[in-house]
Amino acid sequence: MTASAPPAASAGSPILAMARRAAALKAAGRDIVDLTLGEPDFAPPIHVAEAAMAAAARPLGYTPSNGIPALRAAARAAIARDRGLAYGDDEVSVGCGAKQVIFNAFLATLTPGDEVVVPTPYWASYPDMVRISGGVPVLIPCPAEDGFRLRPEALRAAITPRTRWVVLNAPGNPSGALYSPQEIAALADVLRAAPDCLIMSDEIYAHIRYTDAPYASIAAVAPDLRDRILLVDGVSKAYAMTGWRVGWGFGPSGLISRITAVQSQNCTQTAALSQIGAVAALEGPQAVLAERNAIYRTRRDAGLAVLSTIPALDVPVPEGAFYFFPRLAKGGDDVALADALLDAGVATVPGSAFGAPGHIRLSFATDAATLVEGCRRIGAALEGRA
Ligand SMILES: Cc1ncc(COP(=O)(O)O)c(C=O)c1O
Known part of the structure; x- marks a missing residue:
């Protein structure tokens, strides 16, 4: 009997890898704006916690x-x-x-x-x-x-x-x-x-x-x-x-x-x-969905207002979810770009992680001030590139 081949090895999520790098730098005292994870920064609706706490007993x-x-x-x-x-x-x-x-x-x-x-x-x-x-x-x-x-x-x-x-x-x-x-x-x-x-x-x-x-x-x-x-x-x-x-x-x-x-x-x-x-x-009450959509929309627009002034980037307007997926207008190495941006104090995910080299992904599941600061750092890092 021959053993079947083991499944192809996976290097694990490149998104989580970038988030870990950002977290390690932060822990070492660096000022990093982390735009890596697609993770809402809100708490769940309060009735969620109440139901779970009652059940936990x-x-x-x-x-x-x-x-x-x-x-x-x-x-x-x-x-x-x-x-x-x-x-x-x-x-x-x-x-x-x-x-x-x-x-x-x-x-x-x-x-x-x-x-x-x-x-x-x-x-x-x-x-x-x-x-x-x-x-x-x-x-x-x-x-x-x-x-x-x-x-x-x-x-x-x-x-x-x-x-x-x-x-x-x-x-x-x-x-x-x-x-x-x-x-x-x-x-x-x-x-x-x-x-x-x-x-x-x-x-x-x-x-x-x-x-x-x-x-x-x-x-x-x-x-x-x-x-x-x-x-x-x-x-x-x-x-x-x-x-x-x-x-x-x-x-x-x-x-x-x-x-x-x-x-x-x-x-x-x-x-x-x-x-x-x-x-x-x-x-529970569903109003939270529309309320948070409105907040994400405000953040999206605040981020776009900065990103659209960066000549080195083409920035498609997302219709849903909470990510920007800009492209380097003149092409270039997205992995090197994400590394350079991390050095400049903003963590992003290279587009290669999503099968699209030449792009970077920025999550706007973060508060508007942090997002705008992250976009501003990207603009500063890319100045003179286009
Ligand atoms: C497209 C897509 N599908 C599924 C998931 C996983 O969602 P869940 O947290 O429910 O496992 C994600 C999470 O980032 C996602 O982006």
């Missing part, structure tokens, strides 16, 4: 691997309320953040050599998760000129008989790009012709948008594809609960039970207290 055991019934019910009610989508109780599974649900889905479905189409720039974790699961990420460039959106003809050209998944992520990390219903419908047309291909719709930033247009989820725009779609969402970004580690996926019951099976042999479930907090977030 009671005995808490293992929960079902697909989540406590109250959270499954709350997530289903939320997706019906927010996106008009009806899912049954056997069509949702909870994990340790959207991240683990996505990973579970790849682990549950990929066989060696299966391809996963990943529009690029991408959230840095997708290609690594695919590789660790034995699959092959197929990276499709979606440049700034195309609004960082996947074009139907590029999708058509990328699909092969080995394609198992296509990943869609809107608003996108790092681009902040959104799709119109018409654009999603055009992608759905292509996907109809590839019936064996599953669709991962990562909607973790769906609540963080700077447009009044309704959100276009492929599950709503193309309901005939419903049985091939895994819609991923969670509380991390919308409710500022990254550390609570709660996310979920909606999809056909067969896929969902395979995802739950992986979860059950992994860490069993995400923490019971976190699940109780997530129920409170979903069932």
